[in-house]
Amino acid sequence: MRQRNEKAILRAATTLFAKKGFDGTRATEIAERAGLPKANLYYYFNTKEEIYRAAIRHLIAGWDKALRHIRADADPFEALEAYVREKLDYARKNADESRMFANEIISGAPFLSRADRKHMHDITLEKTLIIEQWVAEGRMRPVNPRHLFIVLWSTTQFYTNFEKITCDTLEKPRLSPSDYEDAARTIVETVLRGLRPGKASSDP
Amino acid sequence: MRQRNEKAILRAATTLFAKKGFDGTRATEIAERAGLPKANLYYYFNTKEEIYRAAIRHLIAGWDKALRHIRADADPFEALEAYVREKLDYARKNADESRMFANEIISGAPFLSRADRKHMHDITLEKTLIIEQWVAEGRMRPVNPRHLFIVLWSTTQFYTNFEKITCDTLEKPRLSPSDYEDAARTIVETVLRGLRPGKASSDP
DNA sequence: GTCTATATTCCGATAGAC
DNA sequence: GTCTATCGGAATATAGAC
Numbered sequence A, B: 001m002r003q004r005n006e007k008a009i010l011r012a013a014t015t016l017f018a019k020k021g022f023d024g025t026r027a028t029e030i031a032e033r034a035g036l037p038k039a040n041l042y043y044y045f046n047t048k049e050e051i052y053r054a055a056i057r058h059l060i061a062g063w064d065k066a067l068r069h070i071r072a073d074a075d076p077f078e079a080l081e082a083y084v085r086e087k088l089d090y091a092r093k094n095a096d097e098s099r100m101f102a103n104e105i106i107s108g109a110p111f112l113s114r115a116d117r118k119h120m121h122d123i124t125l126e127k128t129l130i131i132e133q134w135v136a137e138g139r140m141r142p143v144n145p146r147h148l149f150i151v152l153w154s155t156t157q158f159y160t161n162f163e164k165i166t167c168d169t170l171e172k173p174r175l176s177p178s179d180y181e182d183a184a185r186t187i188v189e190t191v192l193r194g195l196r197p198g199k200a201s202s203d204p
Numbered sequence C: 001g002t003c004t005a006t007a008t009t010c011c012g013a014t015a016g017a018c
Numbered sequence D: 001g002t003c004t005a006t007c008g009g010a011a012t013a014t015a016g017a018c
Helices: A002-024 A027-034 A038-044 A048-061 A065-069 A076-093 A095-106 A114-136 A145-161 A163-170 A177-195 B002-024 B027-034 B038-044 B048-061 B065-069 B076-093 B095-106 B114-136 B145-161 B163-170 B177-195
Strands: none
Touching: A002 A027, A002 A038, A002 A048, A002 A095, A002 B002, A002 B095, A027 A038, A027 A048, A048 A095, A048 A114, A065 A076, A065 A114, A076 A095, A076 A145, A076 A177, A095 A145, A095 B002, A095 B095, A114 A145, A114 B163, A145 A163, A145 A177, A145 B145, A145 B163, A145 B177, A163 B114, A163 B145, A177 B145, A177 B177, B002 B027, B002 B038, B002 B048, B002 B095, B027 B038, B027 B048, B048 B095, B048 B114, B065 B076, B065 B114, B076 B095, B076 B145, B076 B177, B095 B145, B114 B145, B145 B163, B145 B177
């Protein structure tokens, strides 16, 4: 029961925080959306901030799941494609979480703890070393691995976070799985293809 | 005088709307940041919404500037690189506008008029036809031009909109012009390079 | 654990003196 | 045009009955 209500509150809160940020979201709205009287929010959580932080914690936990594909002994392009597909899939299936995270970062990451940021940084750093190794082995064209990850994050999150613009551009009322398939194909055939080692590795 | 104050209000408002969205931004904050008593806001604008809409209007006006590089008679890769560089440059130099736009879209674009969205759509559509023509002429690999634009928007805006994550990833306290140069190079050498027609146009 | 009623603070907007 | 003072309503959080 406690678990059920806490989950309902966090789900409702995530949707609203995603749309309107921390200051823009009203406790009353969260309660309404969760189907509870407002006072019950304050039974389960002491403050609105506590709800926000609980939601953030949940989404930081999922940050690095897709990165497990990046292993030194894997084929670089299979690994990167799997990473791209899983990131796209995660964003699609957890749209509100993805948007809430985006909102938090645009707002200047006021609720991300030093530890959270260090965690994300350390995991990323570990994977950049693998990319560098692949480059050194000639299995990939030279690329700044940190910028590569930034490009992959931006492209895989855009479809979900900026869905309104994506829908307008694709002339669809909302995005279907096949649109995400097109997205995956485009990212693979542009971003990743550009990194395949060619015959002449220094042509312009 | 009127012009000077209106500009100060819009500048302050854009910064705050970028960070906290419409509901999250307080009229008092806008006034403080603009260096005016709150009542003066209501002398120049009737409501907070009017301030928000004025700021949105300003940023819609700059949406399509960089797209002028995409002309049918241009070299596809020179044109696309110029587009990427100008988009990155615009985002860097107008960071708050760029973030406010991102915030508005994530929030579900509640203040974007049908006309604004149609404008953005029409301009984009016009340019997708040019990309299709380049593909048909064999000057570029086959690509879905709508998805290509989405990939270019996402990558060029990410650095500015999600600056906090970018800084953590690059281990810099803030982004310098040379970081933006690295960004441009990465986008050109990954996204755009993947679209160059190769000897074998169907290898995996 | 649940919910109504309320305390207290804060916000958007305005009145009206200068 | 500028600014102080303030109104009415709304927001966060709590008290306390059930």
